[in-house]
Amino acid sequence: MEVKAKKLVDRLEEVERQLGDPAVLSDKSRYKELAQEHSYLSEVRNVFHALIRARQDLEDAEAMVKQEKDPAFADALREEIVSLQSQILDGEANLKNLLVPPDPNDSKNAIVELRAGTGGDEASLFVADCARMYKMFADKMGWKYELLSSTPTDMGGYKEFVMVMSGQNVYRLLRHEGGTHRVQRVPETEAQGRVHTSAITVAVLLEPDEDTDVHIEEKDLRVDTFRSSGAGGQHVNTTDSAVRLTHIPTGVVVECQQERSQHKNKAQAMRLLKAKILEAERRKKQEEISENRAQQVGSGDRSERIRTYNFPQNRVTDHRINMTKYNLDYVMEGDLEDFATALVAYFYEQQLQQE
Numbered sequence: 001m002e003v004k005a006k007k008l009v010d011r012l013e014e015v016e017r018q019l020g021d022p023a024v025l026s027d028k029s030r031y032k033e034l035a036q037e038h039s040y041l042s043e044v045r046n047v048f049h050a051l052i053r054a055r056q057d058l059e060d061a062e063a064m065v066k067q068e069k070d071p072a073f074a075d076a077l078r079e080e081i082v083s084l085q086s087q088i089l090d091g092e093a094n095l096k097n098l099l100v101p102p103d104p105n106d107s108k109n110a111i112v113e114l115r116a117g118t119g120g121d122e123a124s125l126f127v128a129d130c131a132r133m134y135k136m137f138a139d140k141m142g143w144k145y146e147l148l149s150s151t152p153t154d155m156g157g158y159k160e161f162v163m164v165m166s167g168q169n170v171y172r173l174l175r176h177e178g179g180t181h182r183v184q185r186v187p188e189t190e191a192q193g194r195v196h197t198s199a200i201t202v203a204v205l206l207e208p209d210e211d212t213d214v215h216i217e218e219k220d221l222r223v224d225t226f227r228s229s230g231a232g233g234q235h236v237n238t239t240d241s242a243v244r245l246t247h248i249p250t251g252v253v254v255e256c257q258q259e260r261s262q263h264k265n266k267a268q269a270m271r272l273l274k275a276k277i278l279e280a281e282r283r284k285k286q287e288e289i290s291e292n293r294a295q296q297v298g299s300g301d302r303s304e305r306i307r308t309y310n311f312p313q314n315r316v317t318d319h320r321i322n323m324t325k326y327n328l329d330y331v332m333e334g335d336l337e338d339f340a341t342a343l344v345a346y347f348y349e350q351q352l353q354q355e
Contacts, residue, residue, distance in 0.1 A: 001092075004099055005048045012041040039168075040102050047098055051091035058084040097341040100348040106172035109207035111148065111275045114161045117180065119198020124157030126183045126309075127200050129332060131161045134174075136334025143167030148268050149256040162272060164207060171206060176320075176343040178204045179306035186312070195312060199305075205275040206282075214274040222246040223266065228257040245269045252276045307339075321346045 015038045018024050024031055061084060065077040114130055116123035138145050144166050151159040165174065182199045190196065208214050225240040242257030243265040254276060256269035308317045309328055316331050317324040318339055327335065 001096060001099060002048075005044060005095060008041055008099075009045045009048060012038070012045055015041060036102070036107075040098075044095070044098050047091060047095050051088065051095060054084055054087045054091055058088065094341075097345050100344050103172065105206055106169050107167070108171050108209060109164055109166045110171045110174045111162065111164050111205040111207050111272060112174065112177070113203040113205065113272075114158070115201050115203075116157070116159050117199040117201050119183075119196065121153065121155045121157065121189070122183075122185075122187045122196055123198040123200055124153045124159055125155060125187075126181075126198055127158040127161050128156065129183075130181060130200060130202070131158065131163070133332050133334055133336070134163075134165070134177075137336045137340075138165055138167070138170075138334075140334050140337070141167060141170070141173070143170050147258060148272060149258045151257070164271070171204075172344060173337075173340040174204050176204075176340070176347060177202050177306075182305055182308045184308065184310045184312070203279075205272075205279045207271060208274045208278050212278060214277050216247065216270075216274065216277075220248050222248060225262060241265060243269050245273050247273060247277060250277060250280060252280065318343070 015034055019031070019034050019038060024034060058081060061077050061081050065074055065081065068074040068077060112134055114127045116127050119126070135145055146164045146166075148162040148164055150161045153159060180199050180201050182197060184195055184197050186193055187196050206212070222245070224244040224246070226242050226244065227240055228242045241260055241262045242255065243262060244253065244255040245266070246253045252273060254269050254272045256265040256272070258268060259265045306318065306320055308315075308319070309331075310316070311328060313326070314328045315324060315326050316328045316339075321342055323339065323342055325331070325338065331339075
């Protein structure tokens with residue numbers, strides 16, 4: 001791990017030299033590519049150097065505590081040793097995750113689609129909870145998010161909630177959230193205090209950009225308009241502004257009723273439609289490359305149960321990596337980074353084993 005980190009730090013000097021080359025400066029594509037690599041390598045360098053410093057500080061503190069005769073100062077040194085040991089463990093884990101090489105899609109926009117599954121009202125409420133969780137995670141990571149479409153319920157939940165997230169490493173850290181998320185808790189409407197199990201599905205799609213844009217012929221598109229439905233009240237439209245798009249060749253159907261303008265709803269629905277078609281093409285290619293089902297297990301298929309949120313035990317378990325934490329209250333406040341980074345490392349290892 002450290003040998004690889006040192007090679008990357010050495011590579012940083014070469015990238016910095018190239019970024020100063022006038023020929024590179026005049027080549028926008030090459031400059032963008034090198035700038036992204038520079039950002040990644042700089043992060044590796046910072047984490048690697050911080051780890052080296054923490055190890056040196058630990059060595060010094062352990063040497064000092066053996067010679068220290070003042071009990072109070074010795075106790076302070078022991079506390080520092082415990083703190084440094086924790087820093088080193090975190091630094092090693094962080095470095096391991098960083099050494100997963102960057103992917104060209106890492107920082108491309110991610111469309112996060114949450115849908116209520118089994119569990120009725122309780123499932124729709126959990127959609128709202130998870131939408132809030134992902135938005136708070138985005139806030140912690142400095143990402144931006146934009147609501148694409150939602151269908152609210154009378155109970156304050158959502159049948160579906162679709163948003164676009166953008167920022168550094170947004171797709172890298174969210175791509176493995178796709179699948180079935182199961183919740184175990186006592187619903188507010190449960191009079192006898194019994195724990196109910198509900199489920200929602202999450203899909204994470206790449207939003208096509210200028211390099212991967214999906215061309216859709218008008219003749220291949222069926223456009224239906226209808227009146228917005230939802231939780232009722234003054235925000236429900238009285239005109240047919242909601243839009244449903246059907247891509248006839250693939251059968252992909254999307255709809256949007258978020259905006260009051262039919263034109264805006266169609267534009268939003270088109271963004272989601274293109275992302276779904278791109279994802280279908282990506283999966284088809286993946287299946288053509290390998291007939292080995294093992295390569296498709298854990299790929300984020302929405303039928304998979306990937307994570308369980310147990311509220312009575314304050315426990316959250318990711319079943320793919322057998323990772324369990326008893327801090328569900330913090331996770332629901334957006335503390336998802338431990339799971340996200342561990343999943344990035346896990347799936348990279350899986351990929352290496354299959355090559």
